[in-house]
Amino acid sequence: MLHPEPHPAEVVLLTRRFRLRDSASIDTYLATEGYQAFRKALAMTPEEIIEEVKKSNLRGRGGAGFPTGLKWSFVPRNSPKPKYIVANADEGEPGTCKDRLLMQYDPHSLLEGMLIAARAVGARAGYIYIRGEYRYLIEILDRAIEEARRRGFLGRNILGSGMDFDVYTHSGAGSYECGEETALLESLEGKRGVPRLRPPFPATSGAFGCPTVLNNVETFCAVPPIILKGGLAFAELGTPKNGGTRLFAISGHVNRPGVYELPMGFNLLRMIHEVAGGVRGGRKLKAVIPGGSSCPVLRAEECDVAMDFDSLARAGSMLGSGGVIVMDETTCMVKAAARILRFYAHESCGFCTPCREGTRWLATVLTRLERGEGQPGDIEVVRNVARNMLGRTFCPLGDAAAMPASSFVEKFREEFEAHLEGKPCPAEEVAIHA
């Protein structure tokens, strides 16, 4: 959700066109330095482009935070195979809704980012793999692609440079797992959306078995400002090793939920109390999931933390995809955990044993606990099943389910025990008296 005015604490870089009239149109884009970065990139060598991205300390915005420049440098440019650029627009992580604003309000910045990547690795085709629920965005993107083609930014011999590149949208079909990069590639190729064995990584064997640059939408959108203003300028906006700004989607029990562009390393408590207008109804903060539902939950007292990849890792959680889910004191943590695990049980692709069976088991036990039908030993079962999944599944989806399960139980054990012993839910008590 976009507020009419940016919050004063925001640093509007990727979102700077959002509030312009007809922000998605190519005319607006061209009037605001649009495609200037690409023009500049045309005059640069591929090595210089990658070097600039490396200098920016840009790290993947999809969740894993892998350094983007390094990822691009792994693509074997002199491979005889065609190379592909793939944008991961399968934004499916609960709590995350930032890419959709980028595509809605500034689709050309995504195209320009992909163009620069194509220039850097010598790709001639790009795909935007977009979640099926974003149908309205596919229309916006297709329109932007058509505009770019008409103005000569896509197609053959772009701007007379001899470079050919075109972009196609490809709709997902409702699978969270297809946000995992190799499952996305399988799905893109028309196969069942299950992850691939790695190595080989997509950089060497991605789409159709060819070298591929695969990045999140926001990552691509950060590239034009980096090329235009220089990598260092971008890096300096953030903290060391965590360059630039980032779009945070703040949801839950706050007064002003929404998407905010803030520098990397912005304090989480400030984010909640200042930027998002504080906890709703003046209630007490209870817990925060800082980076989308797959990240370990933080207790209120753990929330005085800088929002960058490294600081959150030290705090025992993850920056993930920037979906900040705020929960106040009325929240039943058993209910929250059960809801999250039902999501993962529903979305597990089923390919590997521990994720397929573990997510279902966790969801069943937690749902039972939520209904007050817990049995002695259930809490240990949840902790133990989560531990048996962690680090042992084929792809990170198993971890994404195990981490919230074990962190909820460990950090809010008293609530789970209360549910088990038939006492009223502590959270409900708070809700009544609040």
Added chain:
Amino acid sequence: MPEPIRLTIDGRSVEVEPGTLVIEAARRVGIKIPSFCYYEGLSLAGACRMCLVEVEKMPKLQTACTLAAAPGMVVRTDTPQVAEARRAMVEFLLTNHPLDCPVCDKGGECELQDMAFRYGAAESRYREAKHHVPEQQWSPVVYYDRPRCILCYRCVRVCDEGMGVGALGVVNRGGRSEIAPNRGDHLECDECGACIDICPVGALTSGMYRYHTRPWEMAHIGTICAFCADGCKTTLGVYHNRIIRGNNRDRSGLNGEFLCIKGRYAADFPHHAERLSSPLVRRDGRLVRATWAEALALVESRFREALASGAPIGIIGSNHTTNEENYYLQKLARQGLRTPHLDHPRTGDLPALMAAVAGREAALARIEDLYAARAVLVAGADLAQQHPLLSWQIRANWRHHQARVYVVSCGPVREDRYAARSVRVAAGRELEGILGLEESLRTEPELVVVFGEAIQGEQVARLVAFGDSLGIPVKYVCLVDYANSRGAADMGLLPDLGPGYQPLERSGMALDEMLECADLAVLWIVGANPLAGGVRPPARFLVVQDLFLTDTARRADVVLPAASAYEKEGTVTNVCGEVQRLRGAVSVAGAKTDLEIFTLLARRLGLETGPVTWEKLLDEISSSVPGYQVSAAALRAGVPQQVRPPRQASPSRRGKVRSARDTLFTSGTLGRYAAILSAVREAPGELYRG
């Protein structure tokens, strides 16, 4: 040779070639790492997570089935963490498993049972309701029980990669994932049962075997499949003197684990209701039951009359009888009955090939050469329909060794999909097609040429001359139809050639001539059905020896019930000239082996005195038939022995070569009596269908 890699597994040093997986490296030193989804020869999955091991310097446990050995790698498979991970995986697999082992077909030979026994916990903590899905039947052969399935995807991969069919896939997701036919609710496939055999649990079961017996109640007898000429070993499961199933799970034969529908499920024909259980003699125009003594006496008298009058006797032999029986029959015919009129239904021009490659030790390919050769040319044959083992071998060669495959045919065949070149020619122009490939073939380091009946007579010599002109080692396979078609020709069931393709001074009538000859006093047809749909031959007396009352037997004056290949001992020779041993699995009341019938008649005619055994005959064959110097001891140990081309050999100048052009689900007359072959839906045929 690349430098070997040295790594340490459980404190033991192991040296392996680069690219070796840790799971295989461990196996080399006797360390078993448990796995379900890992399957040698198929693509890697990493799905079951049973094979997790600790690797030094790697924070997480690693799957040994996807991890390549690296120099200095230190692997541990015996730590508490690994044991705990295995226990957890077994627990996960059992959460939704019905635990219906007492009534499950797989009980006693189930990998999940074994794993739970070795690595699992004694108790499960899973107390939730299980997700039930009703069992599905996909075809007369294949049934699927989802709750038992552990989703290792072996079935999906063996069908796609091993068979080249790809009939199976996965539908739904998460805990509701299921294996499903890609056609929706039914299979359109080879019905080979590879998916069932490879299933580690009881999720896939076969319509023939399910709920018949328990694995440990059967006797297991390894013999050679009675149908096509590829010579697959099949281990017959016998319960109460009935053959329940075939398989080759121990990969002990030249076919590895491969079997087609015939080898696995068509072995019920010996128990068919129409099986002859007593001799029949014609009285007042009708065939009626008779005793062996009556029937043999009648045959004896007709033979004696013929011998006394000097009237000609014709004999047509079989593609299914053993080498020893064939050898004995030709000896009985030529030396005892003194007739040159001997032939069998010929399905490939073996004499022409033997004459063309006579004296060349290495000119004949073995089954394993099809998997190992750098290049293979398939001409005028649809191997997937007629020689499924050869098709499997070539496909595996392409997948594992990137062999180059060339196809010359008059229509699409399965090999087209991975062929380096496919050439379409009009039927009968196959040789021209081959000659047109000269430039490509010349660049190959070696070649195996597989050719069907499309190339026969003079063309075979031209083909071999062309092979010689390539300047590379070339081996040949002349395709023939049935389990001992090769042996029938090798043993000299031919009008102008004796055993080992040696020319005879006096040549006799070929099959077609005998069927038209009114002068024949006796026509004796052994295990052949040349009259299918035709008229009775004008011979004065017709003796037919067979398992069933075939079209030919119906017209006979005397019918003698014979035992099938699954009821006798002896040897057969496959399409590649590999001699293998048959073992009797069952006995059927009333029938006698062909050899016993021959010797009974010979004795009545005063032509045989001492006892005749297949071992003695094999010794005689070994010492007298050119090219057949095989080791009886090796055969007894189950090692196939390839025969060599004779030093000198002649082509046959009489008679015709005609393939029956069977499909995967037909096999001449015999195929009609295997229940499953008539129950399955005809496979989407490719070419050369009958």
